[in-house]
Amino acid sequence: MRTRESTFWTWHLLAGLVILVVLGIHMFVMHLSKLLGTDIGKGVLDYYTVMWRSTNVSFAVMYVVLLGAALYHGLYGLRTILFELTLSERAEKIISALIVFAGILLFVVGSYGTIAVYLRGTA
Amino acid sequence: MIDTVSAKQTERAEEIIKTVQFKVLRCDGKGVTKPRVDSFEVPVKKGTTVLDGLHHIKENLDSTLAWRYSCRMGVCGSCGMFINSFPRLACNTQITELESDVIHLKPLPNFDIIKDLVPDLSVLFEKHRLVKPYTLREDLAEVENPTGEFFQSLDEVERYLQFAYCIKCGLCMAACPTVATDRRYLGPQPLAQAYRYNADSRDEGFRARKDVVLSPHGAFRCHFAGACSEACPKGVDPAFGIQLLKRQAFAGALGFLRLKKAAAVAPPVSSAKKLEGIPEAPKKTVQ
Numbered sequence: 562m563r564t565r566e567s568t569f570w571t572w573h574l575l576a577g578l579v580i581l582v583v584l585g586i587h588m589f590v591m592h593l594s595k596l597l598g599t600d601i602g603k604g605v606l607d608y609y610t611v612m613w614r615s616t617n618v619s620f621a622v623m624y625v626v627l628l629g630a631a632l633y634h635g636l637y638g639l640r641t642i643l644f645e646l647t648l649s650e651r652a653e654k655i656i657s658a659l660i661v662f663a664g665i666l667l668f669v670v671g672s673y674g675t676i677a678v679y680l681r682g683t684a
Numbered sequence: 685m686i687d688t689v690s691a692k693q694t695e696r697a698e699e700i701i702k703t704v705q706f707k708v709l710r711c712d713g714k715g716v717t718k719p720r721v722d723s724f725e726v727p728v729k730k731g732t733t734v735l736d737g738l739h740h741i742k743e744n745l746d747s748t749l750a751w752r753y754s755c756r757m758g759v760c761g762s763c764g765m766f767i768n769s770f771p772r773l774a775c776n777t778q779i780t781e782l783e784s785d786v787i788h789l790k791p792l793p794n795f796d797i798i799k800d801l802v803p804d805l806s807v808l809f810e811k812h813r814l815v816k817p818y819t820l821r822e823d824l825a826e827v828e829n830p831t832g833e834f835f836q837s838l839d840e841v842e843r844y845l846q847f848a849y850c851i852k853c854g855l856c857m858a859a860c861p862t863v864a865t866d867r868r869y870l871g872p873q874p875l876a877q878a879y880r881y882n883a884d885s886r887d888e889g890f891r892a893r894k895d896v897v898l899s900p901h902g903a904f905r906c907h908f909a910g911a912c913s914e915a916c917p918k919g920v921d922p923a924f925g926i927q928l929l930k931r932q933a934f935a936g937a938l939g940f941l942r943l944k945k946a947a948a949v950a951p952p953v954s955s956a957k958k959l960e961g962i963p964e965a966p967k968k969t970v971q
Contacts, residue, residue: 562939562941562943563898563936563937564895564898564933566898566899566900566902566904567936568937570933570937571934571938574934641904641905645862645866645905646866647865647866653900
């Protein structure tokens with residue numbers, strides 16, 4: 562009952578929902594901490610606070626999830642915008658391939674950074 | 685007495701209220717001559733439509749002006765044009781309701797131009813054909829040799845009725861901002877018609893339509909600007925139809941969509957009696 566595009570589009574919607582939740586947590590932790598009284602130590606950008614977050618497994622997972630969801634949501638949106646320029650089928654295929662490549666590359670680099678910091682901090 | 689009143693009413697209707705200026709974009713559609721804007725003075729009576737104004741020009745001022753029309757009553761969908769920067773039917777638009785003494789007329793945007801105010805609607809019809817806008821059923825034997833009528837309740841009719849009022853005038857396609865940039869986008873008219881048949885209880889064509897309707901240039905490209913619904917002269921809401929298609933797609937992708945079984949043939953009404961005085965149906969001329 563699904564097509565390739567309907568699956569992609571459904572993931573796009575679900576990624577939007579994930580972003581809403583994870584970005585919400587990020588906003589609470591990073592930008593509303595003083596307002597909510599959840600500020601620990603010398604502020605959210607203090608070295609020890611940053612290290613605490615980076616070596617916390619929940620935050621590490623959340624960062625990777627946010628990265629994946631934001632990349633998928635954003636790059637699918639970019640693909641949509643480009644597809645609306647009445648391109649040839651060949652151009653659309655090339656764009657899709659480039660976007661998949663860029664997405665995987667950025668996801669690998671971003672995840673590597675998060676996981677490397679987590680592993681080094683917990684070692 | 686009554687004759688005097690009706691005569692007065694007729695006289696008032698024939699009275700010229702004002703004169704407006706029609707500024708019409710003229711072009712040959714082939715790019716041979718440069719497009720230009722011609723101005724015409726048109727007398728306006730109570731109830732004069734833009735189509736009446738165009739007839740006045742054709743009969744009295746310039747016989748070379750081209751536009752398309754047929755029914756003159758908002759049924760055929762032929763006289764769609766860009767009237768004061770909004771897609772409307774010329775026959776359905778009274779000049780007084782435009783509240784302007786200058787009427788700008790252009791052919792419908794998002795279509796190629798054949799001549800003057802005549803758009804080439806063949807793209808619309810091709811896209812319309814792609815979504816298989818007819819009832820598709822699996823019981824081919826019944827379709828080929830019908831034994832009765834398919835049952836449909838009033839609630840089931842309500843699910844698609846408003847979309848069945850579409851007259852294929854192309855105003856929604858002309859209003860759509862996505863059609864303007866993506867020529868491969870199916871557009872509001874074909875998509876709303878795809879939903880019209882998907883929602884029909886006599887139809888089983890969702891699978892047959894999905895590859896076109898849920899393609900990269902199908903329902904997902906709708907930005908929900910709603911311009912199509914605003915432009916429709918028949919009160920159809922194509923934007924709503926497209927969102928319902930998206931809902932079907934979403935449920936389908938997650939595996940929640942339950943496809944309906946097409947309505948069965950309704951049993952003959954045994955208690956019905958034929959009213960007196962109704963003649964027999966004529967004999968079939970074609971077997």
